[in-house]
Amino acid sequence: MVWGLRLSGFLLFRILKTGKDDRFDDKRDKFFPFLGFWIFQMIWVWIVSLPVTVLNSPNVQQYSQRPFGTGRDIAGVILYAIGLTMESVSDVQKYIFRSRNDKSAICDKGFFYFSRHPNYFGEIIVQFAIYMIAVSAAADGYVGGQAFKALYATIVGPFFLTILLMFVSGLTLSERPGAKKRYEKGNNWDAYARYLKRTSILIPFPPQIHEHLPVFIKRTIFLEFPLYVFDPAKHSDAAKAGAQEQDHQRSAEEGRGAGAGAGGRQSVDGLVTEG
Structure with missing residues (x-):
């Protein structure tokens, strides 16, 4: 009650x-x-x-x-x-x-x-x-x-x-989404990233000690599982857009290379036929 x-x-x-x-x-x-x-x-x-x-x-x-x-x-x-x-x-x-x-x-x-x-x-x-x-x-x-x-x-x-x-x-709706929002909006991200590193996600613990703990300890004893962690290179929309752009450029370059190779083969085939 x-x-x-x-x-x-x-x-x-x-x-x-x-x-x-x-x-x-x-x-x-x-x-x-x-x-x-x-x-x-x-x-x-x-x-x-x-x-x-x-x-x-x-x-x-x-x-x-x-x-x-x-x-x-x-x-x-x-x-x-x-x-x-x-x-x-x-x-x-x-x-x-x-x-x-x-x-x-x-x-x-x-x-x-x-x-x-x-x-x-x-x-x-x-x-x-x-x-x-x-x-x-x-x-x-x-x-x-x-x-x-x-x-x-x-x-x-x-x-x-x-x-x-x-x-x-609880944690799944606040941890990674909250960090992503701060990162993409440039909302004091550097200070927040340091706060994430120093402060235990759930179990209260002195941040001066928690900051220097091995990642393995944080992921197990302190329950900071990978699904909570925000990695800008993997999870931000800007990074995803950049990766997609790189994929498009790579595909275009491969397409141009394949086209050039096909053209060369056609020229060689033509010479052989004429001979």
Whole structure:
């Protein structure tokens, strides 16, 4: 409930301040994409809420519940507090930064000094913390049968959210597309490229150390997979246009060379025939 109130409250505040929700700019005039967005939102909320839903279901509540306060419970509450604080504060930090700076500025203050997406990291921590608390009834042996299996199966909730943020709607829509836009518009690209190199994509880490880590470590431990990385030589439209132009020129030169060769063969054939 706290998580839902926090998220909905922030979104409402942002809409009231800006006068719109730009997430729907490309969907408002298209009925089915707009409907699909809301249906997916309902499915997403339902899956993410599975740990709490199953914990409070009759099949689980029929068992006597152990008192709250085990080490797992305390660890879950601490992680929940850390995650909620991180995502809440980082959302506010980014909103304030954007309201005070133009689009060329780089948000590298507060939590964004240690992570390019601290709000996503905080959200992931929150969901795994909720699962940790919810599954305690099964882990401590107070629940058995199908209820036991169901509680453990609710780990699909936090994993679903993690996959969603990392491979569907979060990092994939902001990392490479955002870098590409900055590069092609010349929007403080050099400084932004340095920020990308210095700052962890998700897991908070001191940038002074992260900058000098081997690429292999960044790609594995720090989850900066190749699909997030923007390479101007490969991904910018200008580079693609240049490569296509070079291909056209190469094809034209090869065509001229082939034509000249064919003409030479025709001349030789003519001489042979005349002889």
